[in-house]
Amino acid sequence: MVVASDWLSTDQKQCYWPPFKSTEKYLEAVKSNLKPSTGEKPWEKLNVLFHEKYVVTLKKSNELTVIPAIWQNEERTHCYWPPFKSPEKCTEAVKNRLEPPVPSRNPWEMLNIQVHGECATYEQAKEKQKALKEQKERSTLHPAPASSLQISRFSPHDMEIMLKAKQIMKRVTDNLAHTINMHNEIISKINKMYTVNRKKATIGIFGRAGEGKSSLLSAILGEKDLLPSGCFGACTSVVTQVEANLTDSNYTAEIEFISKEEWEKELEDLFRDLQDDSEDRNDDLIEIAEEKITALYGADADQKTLEELKKDDKYAEIEKLMSISKKTISKSDMSEFASDVARFIQHSKSSPGGWYWPLLKSVNIKIPDCHELLEHIVIVDIPGTEDCNKTRDDLWKSKLSECYSVWIVSAINRAITDRYPWGILKHCSEELGPGRECFTYILFIKKSFEDQKILCIRHRNEDVKTKVKEKFEKSEIKKKFRTDSDFLQVFTVSSNAFFDTSLNLESAETEIPKLQDVLRSLNKSINRELTRDYVSEAKGVLSLIQSVQLDTDKKAAEMKVAIRMDLENNLKVALSEMDKYFDNISNDLEKCLSKGVEESVQSCVASAKALVAPKKDGRGFHKIIQTLCKNYGCYWHKNCDAVLDLNKKLAKPLHENIYENFSQIFPVSGKTGRSVQEQIDKFTIIQSDPAYLRSSVIRHIQNFVKTEESKLKELLNRETVELGKDIYSSIIKTIQNEMSPCYEKAAALTGTGSIKERQDMLVNTVNEKKHHMFNKAKMEVLKKLNQLKLHIKDVLEPGLKKAMDLSLSQSINTTLMDVSREIDQMETLLKQ
Numbered sequence: 021m022v023v024a025s026d027w028l029s030t031d032q033k034q035c036y037w038p039p040f041k042s043t044e045k046y047l048e049a050v051k052s053n054l055k056p057s058t059g060e061k062p063w064e065k066l067n068v069l070f071h072e073k074y075v076v077t078l079k080k081s082n083e084l085t086v087i088p089a090i091w092q093n094e095e096r097t098h099c100y101w102p103p104f105k106s107p108e109k110c111t112e113a114v115k116n117r118l119e120p121p122v123p124s125r126n127p128w129e130m131l132n133i134q135v136h137g138e139c140a141t142y143e144q145a146k147e148k149q150k151a152l153k154e155q156k157e158r159s160t161l162h163p164a165p166a167s168s169l170q171i172s173r174f175s176p177h178d179m180e181i182m183l184k185a186k187q188i189m190k191r192v193t194d195n196l197a198h199t200i201n202m203h204n205e206i207i208s209k210i211n212k213m214y215t216v217n218r219k220k221a222t223i224g225i226f227g228r229a230g231e232g233k234s235s236l237l238s239a240i241l242g243e244k245d246l247l248p249s250g251c252f253g254a255c256t257s258v259v260t261q262v263e264a265n266l267t268d269s270n271y272t273a274e275i276e277f278i279s280k281e282e283w284e285k286e287l288e289d290l291f292r293d294l295q296d297d298s299e300d301r302n303d304d305l306i307e308i309a310e311e312k313i314t315a316l317y318g319a320d321a322d323q324k325t326l327e328e329l330k331k332d333d334k335y336a337e338i339e340k341l342m343s344i345s346k347k348t349i350s351k352s353d354m355s356e357f358a359s360d361v362a363r364f365i366q367h368s369k370s371s372p373g374g375w376y377w378p379l380l381k382s383v384n385i386k387i388p389d390c391h392e393l394l395e396h397i398v399i400v401d402i403p404g405t406e407d408c409n410k411t412r413d414d415l416w417k418s419k420l421s422e423c424y425s426v427w428i429v430s431a432i433n434r435a436i437t438d439r440y441p442w443g444i445l446k447h448c449s450e451e452l453g454p455g456r457e458c459f460t461y462i463l464f465i466k467k468s469f470e471d472q473k474i475l476c477i478r479h480r481n482e483d484v485k486t487k488v489k490e491k492f493e494k495s496e497i498k499k500k501f502r503t504d505s506d507f508l509q510v511f512t513v514s515s516n517a518f519f520d521t522s523l524n525l526e527s528a529e530t531e532i533p534k535l536q537d538v539l540r541s542l543n544k545s546i547n548r549e550l551t552r553d554y555v556s557e558a559k560g561v562l563s564l565i566q567s568v569q570l571d572t573d574k575k576a577a578e579m580k581v582a583i584r585m586d587l588e589n590n591l592k593v594a595l596s597e598m599d600k601y602f603d604n605i606s607n608d609l610e611k612c613l614s615k616g617v618e619e620s621v622q623s624c625v626a627s628a629k630a631l632v633a634p635k636k637d638g639r640g641f642h643k644i645i646q647t648l649c650k651n652y653g654c655y656w657h658k659n660c661d662a663v664l665d666l667n668k669k670l671a672k673p674l675h676e677n678i679y680e681n682f683s684q685i686f687p688v689s690g691k692t693g694r695s696v697q698e699q700i701d702k703f704t705i706i707q708s709d710p711a712y713l714r715s716s717v718i719r720h721i722q723n724f725v726k727t728e729e730s731k732l733k734e735l736l737n738r739e740t741v742e743l744g745k746d747i748y749s750s751i752i753k754t755i756q757n758e759m760s761p762c763y764e765k766a767a768a769l770t771g772t773g774s775i776k777e778r779q780d781m782l783v784n785t786v787n788e789k790k791h792h793m794f795n796k797a798k799m800e801v802l803k804k805l806n807q808l809k810l811h812i813k814d815v816l817e818p819g820l821k822k823a824m825d826l827s828l829s830q831s832i833n834t835t836l837m838d839v840s841r842e843i844d845q846m847e848t849l850l851k852q
Contacts, residue, residue: 034065037063096348099133101130102118181555181849185558218396232515241394259400260365262386265386274384274386275383276380277379292768293306303643312378315378316373513532514532567720590707594703609802653665667759701737705729728822743811758796762782
């Protein structure tokens with residue numbers, strides 16, 4: 021809690037506390053440093069404990085130290101540092117919480133910091149500093165693994181393998197530490213083994229505001245009200261993601277704002293919508309404008325003109341906030357964190373003003389103590405509606421393309437009839453295309469407990485599951501896309517019953533534990549891969565150590581020269597084969613794309629007219645067209661089942677013509693005989709020659725090169741999935757970019773007859789641009805495919821040449837140690 025300085029006693033062990041019941045009145049008293057009163061309503065005297073000593077690392081010097089809270093900025097990313105040369109004087113300043121002075125002859129320096137924790141007293145902070153220093157020293161002597169390799173969270177079997185592998189490597193590094201001529205590259209290779217930069221698996225959550233996404237995730241993470249209510253969904257256009265905090269034990273929110281220029285432009289558009297008094301006015305857009313403006317600036321802000329609003333104090337306050345691009349909130353206490361973050365992710369219509377969600381681009385929430393479930397996973401709340409702010413709109417679409425799995429939340433009583441989840445399911449399938457990595461969809465159904473009889477609840481849940489699956493089997497999605505049995509999983513879950521045993525369901529029957537198992541299983545599978553990768557790389561490093569040592573066998577030394585020539589020649593041949601493969605698939609795609617361009621040119625005008633100017637447009641269609649233009653060609657119905665997307669409509673002939681070919685080049689799973697992943701897997705510069713394998717040194721060289729080759733190919737296979745989706749979506753993106761100037765002009769039209777003007781402008785622009793636009797989309801696909809080829813070659817060629825240089829080096833003139841036994845041990849671990 022914050023108190024004013026005049027409320028504290030001289031020894032700062034007690035403080036006066038005002039009798040105000042109103043939070044607003046209390047905050048005003050703090051700001052004005054109101055003097056304690058002894059009149060009719062005397063102030064209470066309370067004991068206090070300061071939580072204001074922080075252990076931090078000064079990033080400039082990498083020094084671990086203690087500072088008082090008043091030296092930090094609000095975001096806890098920087099701190100003031102006094103100009104004292106004497107360490108004793110600095111210590112006294114920390115103990116006495118010396119306030120940084122107003123600019124003077126000896127200004128305090130502003131330094132970047134990393135906060136490790138907060139303590140109540142200086143003594144406690146020094147103890148924490150000492151413990152952290154000891155931990156840091158231990159990790160310097162024996163590098164600890166990065167968060168993704170922390171063995172305490174591995175399965176018992178993987179943990180045992182990882183421990184054995186680490187023990188072997190520790191023996192080797194301890195021995196090598198005493199070798200004077202230790203090879204720098206080998207040291208570097210060993211150190212890098214402890215750092216794993218692996219992209220987290222993304223799970224996207226769709227669901228209306230109020231469907232219970234926040235409480236659902238709180239239940240999965242095992243703590244009621246862990247996430248602020250409305251954390252997911254209240255800010256309908258903001259991408260919110262939740263992941264594990266792997267650096268400290270705090271609850272952290274990293275808040276990113278849209279730019280000041282973007283908000284100024286959006287604010288002008290909002291006021292333009294408010295002032296539109298034509299017969300074609302869009303009431304939905306007016307409602308959105310009122311909501312955003314009053315959320316930020318207060319109850320009467322929407323009644324002012326933009327010029328009047330700019331003179332308001334609240335406008336200046338918002339401008340100051342917009343001067344920073346990011347803000348971090350970090351608290352050790354969960355309730356304090358929820359309170360501080362609420363202003364950025366929630367909204368109260370009964371108390372307008374000071375709710376900042378309209379300014380946000382994204383919010384990243386990090387939760388401590390959930391490594392088992394979220395160590396390698398990030399859960400993203402995807403808005404699922406087109407946003408008039410293009411930055412936010414592009415962000416949620418890019419997040420969707422990264423999804424490993426999509427979860428859709430819907431109430432159980434609307435599971436079959438509600439068009440929202442089925443519209444989202446259809447949209448995700450189409451948006452991700454045939455190269456989608458997101459192969460599993462999980463439909464969440466939130467329970468309601470109007471029936472208290474356990475048998476009725478169980479029967480209802482099973483009945484809904486069966487009906488949902490039957491509906492999916494008959495759907496267009498099932499017919500259009502090749503799907504396996506795991507494509508759609510259905511869970512009936514209740515976060516309330518998970519915490520409240522009086523609601524008649526056992527914990528397992530709430531199916532929250534099943535969802536925990538889904539996350540736990542995914543985490544374990546990633547840890548298993550990390551274990552295998554670590555042991556494999558350890559074996560490769562040991563082979564490197566063995567191969568670079570002085571070989572007294574002249575014949576073997578000559579063979580090293582010969583094998584280098586062979587490896588270099590094999591690399592040229594393999595790269596040439598890669599070129600031929602990409603030439604073939606590029607030629608095949610070019611033919612399909614050319615046919616698609618031809619069909620698009622012929623059908624685009626009719627398609628555009630049918631979408632933006634149908635013969636029977638229905639009531640309120642002018643609102644739909646206006647929103648479509650504001651959203652750069654796409655309109656989402658509130659149920660998400662009716663999506664009018666002019667860009668997708670124009671891209672349809674191109675997509676249909678490449679679909680079969682593209683599905684073989686970038687399949688969801690399995691082998692097609694033509695996929696990029698299969699071509700990468702076939703790539704190798706290692707050939708089995710019995711003459712080479714008789715030499716142990718040459719065998720170790722090949723083992724190391726093969727390990728490096730496998731590591732590069734695994735990285736490329738993961739990247740190819742993302743790049744394939746980018747190639748597929750480039751058709752729509754190109755069309756949207758070409759049409760964007762038209763959308764912006766059409767969106768700005770107002771007044772009587774503006775709908776006809778918009779419709780004509782859209783159709784005429786399609787007609788004018790059709791040849792150039794569709795040919796550009798075709799060339800963009802081929803260009804991105806060629807970029808993929810160049811990327812693959814740019815990773816493989818220098819990576820393998822470096823592996824050759826390392827393993828065939830003659831720079832070490834001393835025997836380091838014989839690690840042949842350790843190599844055999846690693847081989848045994850790989851087979852387990």
